[in-house]
Amino acid sequence: MTDNPAAHQTAAEPPPGQPPSDPQPPEHHPPDPEPDLDPRLAMDLSREAAARGAALGSGVGRLDLATWGLIWLIGYGTLWIAAPDSAGEGPPAWAFVVFFGLLGLGVAVSAIAGAKHGGQLVGPSSQAGMLYGFSWAVAFAVGMSTAGIIVGRYDLSGAVVGVIYNFLAALITGSLYMAGSAVFKDPPMFWTGVVMVGLAPIGALVGLPTGYLVMALVGGGLMLGGFALETWRSRRAAQPRPSPRRRPT
Amino acid sequence: MTGLDPVIHAATRLRIVAALNALEPGDKVAFSALQKMLGLTVGNLSVHLTKLEAAGYLTIDKTFEGRKPATYAGLTAQGRAAFEQYLTDLKALLGETP
Numbered sequence: 001m002t003d004n005p006a007a008h009q010t011a012a013e014p015p016p017g018q019p020p021s022d023p024q025p026p027e028h029h030p031p032d033p034e035p036d037l038d039p040r041l042a043m044d045l046s047r048e049a050a051a052r053g054a055a056l057g058s059g060v061g062r063l064d065l066a067t068w069g070l071i072w073l074i075g076y077g078t079l080w081i082a083a084p085d086s087a088g089e090g091p092p093a094w095a096f097v098v099f100f101g102l103l104g105l106g107v108a109v110s111a112i113a114g115a116k117h118g119g120q121l122v123g124p125s126s127q128a129g130m131l132y133g134f135s136w137a138v139a140f141a142v143g144m145s146t147a148g149i150i151v152g153r154y155d156l157s158g159a160v161v162g163v164i165y166n167f168l169a170a171l172i173t174g175s176l177y178m179a180g181s182a183v184f185k186d187p188p189m190f191w192t193g194v195v196m197v198g199l200a201p202i203g204a205l206v207g208l209p210t211g212y213l214v215m216a217l218v219g220g221g222l223m224l225g226g227f228a229l230e231t232w233r234s235r236r237a238a239q240p241r242p243s244p245r246r247r248p249t
Numbered sequence: 250m251t252g253l254d255p256v257i258h259a260a261t262r263l264r265i266v267a268a269l270n271a272l273e274p275g276d277k278v279a280f281s282a283l284q285k286m287l288g289l290t291v292g293n294l295s296v297h298l299t300k301l302e303a304a305g306y307l308t309i310d311k312t313f314e315g316r317k318p319a320t321y322a323g324l325t326a327q328g329r330a331a332f333e334q335y336l337t338d339l340k341a342l343l344g345e346t347p
Contacts, residue, residue: 042258120282
């Protein structure tokens with residue numbers, strides 16, 4: 001590897017007619033004038049840049065929290081509002097159309113954001129994030145299709161079917177959040193997962209339609225709370241710190 | 250004279266190193282993403298990356314993604330160690346607990 005990035009680029013010429021994906025540095029570019037850097041300014045610049053780097057390294061976590069928090073809140077909220085009060089009857093078809101439409105929208109947003117982020121970062125965390133994303137897809141596809149097989153085979157009532165799907169959604173989501181805390185070294189993510197897993201027995205105990213309300217408010221609210229917490233942490237990390245008081249001499 | 254590492258102790262290079270140090274070891278960021286993240290011009294970022302690479306603090310990988318060339322930069326173990334030492338020295342100057 002040579003010292004001049006322009007030389008690297010010459011060695012890796014794009015095919016004719018193909019625009020480069022990265023901006024190309026000029027052959028001889030003098031550095032822009034640098035400000036005088038006192039230690040306090042240096043520390044502030046360092047913290048601000050580290051927060052930006054950490055935000056890039058944390059992937060699409062905040063976007064996912066906001067997206068799925070809203071989807072749980074609106075989707076399960078719709079099922080709860082639309083469900084008749086009498087037990088044994090499920091919500092009308094239109095409510096499920098809204099619910100599954102929102103789920104599809106969430107999957108699309110997560111996939112597009114993940115693909116875009118994947119182009120910015122390469123290395124171990126990128127690979128881990130990709131495998132973690134696949135684990136969501138596999139767990140939900142297998143879990144929900146298996147539930148569908150059970151429901152079809154044993155001719156279960158509408159209320160039982162709803163409880164099973166809610167139980168599975170809470171269990172899978174909570175388990176993957178707990179596993180994700182190990183992948184991304186994020187302890188608050190673990191406790192989010194614990195609460196989500198806790199929704200599984202709670203939803204089964206309270207039955208429907210109250211279970212939909214619990215999923216909307218606790219599940220969706222927890223993810224939106226996580227989004228607010230992550231946003232606050234990110235902004236706080238980027239803020240300059242006050243100078244320590246000088247000791248009297 | 251502050252005694253701080255002169256390779257890192259310049260505003261742009263400090264921001265580059267601090268941002269890259271926040272990534273997981275072994276991770277590399279695309280040139281365009283780093284440029285956007287730090288709000289730098291292409292030429293200025295390129296000049297400072299070259300200096301950091303010459304000091305052994307950073308590696309630059311050029312590759313193709315499909316038919317398009319892509320450039321990625323990441324800190325070396327030496328670069329991470331130098332930045333940790335720089336932060337320790339900086340905190341000592343500021344009277345902060347390392």
